[in-house]
Amino acid sequence: MALTRRQFLTLMGGSAGAAVLFQACGLPEKELFIDSPPAMPEDLVSGIDNWYATTNHQGGSSEGIVVRVMEGRAKKVEGNPNHPLNLGGHSALSEAALQGLYHPDRISAPLVRTGARGSGEYREISWEDAIARLSSRLGELESSNESNKAVFVTNPTGGHAGLVLEKFADSLGARYLSYEALETNVLRSALKEVFGTDSIPEFDIDNADLVLSFGADFLSSWVSPTRYARGYGEFRQGHEHRGKLIHVDSRFSMTAANADQWVHVNPGTEGLLAMSIMQVLSSSHPNPVFGDLDADGVLDSYSPANVAKEIGVSVDTINQIAEDFSHSEHPIALGGGSAGAHTNGTQNLKAIYSLNHVASNLGEKGGVLLNPNPPIDGVGVAAPSNSFSEFRRLAEEMKAGNVSVLMVKDADVYYGMTDTVDMKVALDSVPLIVSFGGMMDDTTSIADLILPQHHFLEDWGTDVPLAGPGYQMIGFQQPVVRPFFEHRGSNLGTKGFADILMATAQVMGKDLRLDGETFREVIRNDVKRLYELDRGETGSNSFEGFWNGVLQRGGWWDTSSKVEDVPEVKRLDGVASPEFGGLDQEFYIQPFISTLSDGSAASLPWLQAMPDAISTATWQTWVEINHKVAEEKGISEGDVLEIRPSNGRIIKALAMPNPAVPPDTIGIPIGQGHRDGGRYSAGRGANILSILDLKLDSENGSLAWAATRANITATGEWIRVPKFENTVPEFPRDEHHHIIEITSGDHN
Amino acid sequence: MVDSNKWGMVVDVDRCTGCQGCVVACQSENNIPINLEEHFNQRRAIQWIRIERYWEGEYPDVKARFIPIMCQHCGNAPCEPVCPVYATYHNNEGLNVQVYNRCIGTRFCANGCPYHVRFFNFWEPEWPESLKNQLNPDVTVRSRGIMEKCSFCVQRIQRSTRESERDNEVLEDGDRGLNPACVNACASNALIFGNFNDPDSTVSKMKEDAMQEGGRGYRLMENLGTDTNVIYLKKVDGSVEVTHGY
Numbered sequence: 001m002a003l004t005r006r007q008f009l010t011l012m013g014g015s016a017g018a019a020v021l022f023q024a025c026g027l028p029e030k031e032l033f034i035d036s037p038p039a040m041p042e043d044l045v046s047g048i049d050n051w052y053a054t055t056n057h058q059g060g061s062s063e064g065i066v067v068r069v070m071e072g073r074a075k076k077v078e079g080n081p082n083h084p085l086n087l088g089g090h091s092a093l094s095e096a097a098l099q100g101l102y103h104p105d106r107i108s109a110p111l112v113r114t115g116a117r118g119s120g121e122y123r124e125i126s127w128e129d130a131i132a133r134l135s136s137r138l139g140e141l142e143s144s145n146e147s148n149k150a151v152f153v154t155n156p157t158g159g160h161a162g163l164v165l166e167k168f169a170d171s172l173g174a175r176y177l178s179y180e181a182l183e184t185n186v187l188r189s190a191l192k193e194v195f196g197t198d199s200i201p202e203f204d205i206d207n208a209d210l211v212l213s214f215g216a217d218f219l220s221s222w223v224s225p226t227r228y229a230r231g232y233g234e235f236r237q238g239h240e241h242r243g244k245l246i247h248v249d250s251r252f253s254m255t256a257a258n259a260d261q262w263v264h265v266n267p268g269t270e271g272l273l274a275m276s277i278m279q280v281l282s283s284s285h286p287n288p289v290f291g292d293l294d295a296d297g298v299l300d301s302y303s304p305a306n307v308a309k310e311i312g313v314s315v316d317t318i319n320q321i322a323e324d325f326s327h328s329e330h331p332i333a334l335g336g337g338s339a340g341a342h343t344n345g346t347q348n349l350k351a352i353y354s355l356n357h358v359a360s361n362l363g364e365k366g367g368v369l370l371n372p373n374p375p376i377d378g379v380g381v382a383a384p385s386n387s388f389s390e391f392r393r394l395a396e397e398m399k400a401g402n403v404s405v406l407m408v409k410d411a412d413v414y415y416g417m418t419d420t421v422d423m424k425v426a427l428d429s430v431p432l433i434v435s436f437g438g439m440m441d442d443t444t445s446i447a448d449l450i451l452p453q454h455h456f457l458e459d460w461g462t463d464v465p466l467a468g469p470g471y472q473m474i475g476f477q478q479p480v481v482r483p484f485f486e487h488r489g490s491n492l493g494t495k496g497f498a499d500i501l502m503a504t505a506q507v508m509g510k511d512l513r514l515d516g517e518t519f520r521e522v523i524r525n526d527v528k529r530l531y532e533l534d535r536g537e538t539g540s541n542s543f544e545g546f547w548n549g550v551l552q553r554g555g556w557w558d559t560s561s562k563v564e565d566v567p568e569v570k571r572l573d574g575v576a577s578p579e580f581g582g583l584d585q586e587f588y589i590q591p592f593i594s595t596l597s598d599g600s601a602a603s604l605p606w607l608q609a610m611p612d613a614i615s616t617a618t619w620q621t622w623v624e625i626n627h628k629v630a631e632e633k634g635i636s637e638g639d640v641l642e643i644r645p646s647n648g649r650i651i652k653a654l655a656m657p658n659p660a661v662p663p664d665t666i667g668i669p670i671g672q673g674h675r676d677g678g679r680y681s682a683g684r685g686a687n688i689l690s691i692l693d694l695k696l697d698s699e700n701g702s703l704a705w706a707a708t709r710a711n712i713t714a715t716g717e718w719i720r721v722p723k724f725e726n727t728v729p730e731f732p733r734d735e736h737h738h739i740i741e742i743t744s745g746d747h748n
Numbered sequence: 749m750v751d752s753n754k755w756g757m758v759v760d761v762d763r764c765t766g767c768q769g770c771v772v773a774c775q776s777e778n779n780i781p782i783n784l785e786e787h788f789n790q791r792r793a794i795q796w797i798r799i800e801r802y803w804e805g806e807y808p809d810v811k812a813r814f815i816p817i818m819c820q821h822c823g824n825a826p827c828e829p830v831c832p833v834y835a836t837y838h839n840n841e842g843l844n845v846q847v848y849n850r851c852i853g854t855r856f857c858a859n860g861c862p863y864h865v866r867f868f869n870f871w872e873p874e875w876p877e878s879l880k881n882q883l884n885p886d887v888t889v890r891s892r893g894i895m896e897k898c899s900f901c902v903q904r905i906q907r908s909t910r911e912s913e914r915d916n917e918v919l920e921d922g923d924r925g926l927n928p929a930c931v932n933a934c935a936s937n938a939l940i941f942g943n944f945n946d947p948d949s950t951v952s953k954m955k956e957d958a959m960q961e962g963g964r965g966y967r968l969m970e971n972l973g974t975d976t977n978v979i980y981l982k983k984v985d986g987s988v989e990v991t992h993g994y
Contacts, residue, residue: 076777079932079935089932090773091769095772102878104877219765219767225935230937233935233936484881606775609788610768611771613767618783722788724788728864740802
């Protein structure tokens, strides 16, 4: 009998065990298993863990999470399996929230600047003092009738925090702007025109059989990637027929990598392609919807023969996509990201989303489900962010001395604005910058007064998702741990953002007309309105039970509250050609989000160390460049390149050639190049946003952040690119032994 | 109910998007030291589960494919017999287990592992004091000189088993307390975990379906005879005419 080495060892072990058994006379056999030591009682940790549901809506997308808490410390984040959007999955961003909570560079008490602005020299003061300083300055403005010289800038803030913020700003007469580095307002204004509502609809990718996406890296970073990834899994293997994903993009993104077909187009021509597809469909598949959509006959000029060259695809490809779209039972068209970040961005997105009218998929299974109005008045989706042009005007006003107090929350305007706007200089002209940052982001690092807010895992809140599930829902955010700096006493430490505003209003003698003394009370009292609706999935016969129910489940939702009406079909407008800065420059710059969100996650080491999906690079700013172009130019991986747009600004980044980059394009990740942000982000890499040309969306004045061209020059320096690739040796592979097996799927 | 367990995983490559959510979830659950820039530069970053990306073709006809790779918990594990101190061995639940306080750091196991999923602690792991609050008390922090690798989150298996025994309940297939952290994190459900000894478990059914003629199932480097406890399901690509791979 052939004996493997393993069987031999097992037999040897068994006979040795038997010998001992004999000697020990009755010792349970289990004790002799070699696996017993790790399971010995003294090795067992029997701590009790509790899981609390809350909501992560930092950075725009909403995720229901549950947090494992042991002995008062948060240990692990997982997706909330009940939450309608992510159904248990969760993103790395949510996981890394734990590192935000326990970040070594968190601000643990209110600070007032003592050294020169930006020097990082601060002195701790009490909350009483901090709020007195803020309220007295605001009071002075009010008494001199200059309240409009107080300006609030925050990230788009909805739910109850948005309510408190709005009431606070109103009671002061202060101006309020909301800010995003990469604006969703282009998307929202296009959606408003096409579907009549500016909230982002639910895309039922799960049940679609064709997803035609334009520019939106929806599996990686666009709007609600965890929710879309959940749909994608079902789309691929949840049904008998595997869905087809066609991704139109000028960059090879993670979504492009997962697509069945990546259609490379010239940057900014996504809308032209959508128009051309509709032109083909209108002539080959007569559909009454075109009577409304194309009442003006604008489609005629977008025939494939007319526009294929400008788009950079073949006539056949356009016809093939149109065929695929028309032959699908449940097609969805979606778009965003770089497709909306051109001078014709809004027009691109309007054309793209109009394809859904052609497919008549609104409100249908496997289609586009519009989100109803929020269930309680005044507590809704965050208002669309203000456009880049409005911030540009704000910078001018700052320089002119018309902004006396700037209050900033989670809006890193110092970092996120292109230097062509001079925001950094403008901020210098503001006499008092107040930040509510809990970490030293770049804007907080030049603030004069810092009133540090709680981390979201320590605070109350509600969330009406921007991209809801297609029915009414409110996510609930509750403190899962006590504030980390609680030990510093009530006059130091951090406080909830809304509570800070309420306390400031109280000191100023303002009545915000909120139903409650604390933010928690305001939410709780408002939830009574939700309870009185007497519908939704959280039923209870007492308010107390209902309150506990929504906190335990992480939210309230009513799956029956769907939008029944199909919006009127709006006439198509034409789509202009995109315009670029620096036409003489060699490459289109494609800024993209890798792992650090819009830069706000750069302080978190797990995300810094998370390999980029395409390049596997980490911790740095790199330049995706076509491998052949790089070879021609004598550029190899790690060469330090200068990126030079025509506006004269320069950043340096490391070359990272790959075979998928279009030859006329360079891709540069957003997120590094911070002046501060703590030990893991300060002074690391370069900020691509800072060198972008001043090109604006022609319809709503947002920054066309993908409309910059640049030359590159090698500096002669070389730095090793920190990447995961090659950390482990490559597998031996040959024609018989593959790591990834691919099948044509015929058996499906 | 089955007498013994054989834990294993099914990985659907066709569902995987390469998002790395599993990678970060694993780092968080298993107290993996923070991979700093210099660790990547020295090729000594630690990832118990990793996403490998393979290129096929070049612009404009280019594809990138992703595959998550973790310890395959081989039934015939090449890493086990080479350990002189029994720090790595096969337990009776099908897991390839690493006993940290036996490990003397010979790294023979890492040499033996064809999947390159074993990682050596070249440094004493370090966290700033406040970040230590996040560490999982159920998982040992490995010191310098110790080998470590994916354990299928054995601490979760232990805890769930213990709690189900205590409460006299049957451990349910798909229990989120039992699932490894990567499985729970995966939004597209590319990773499924369960008991191969239970014929009614999801993984058993998937395996049975996938390993029959024409099914999508395969094992990584099956030719080595490692008898892995991880079954992969092939990537589907309608644009290819025949089954291939790389």
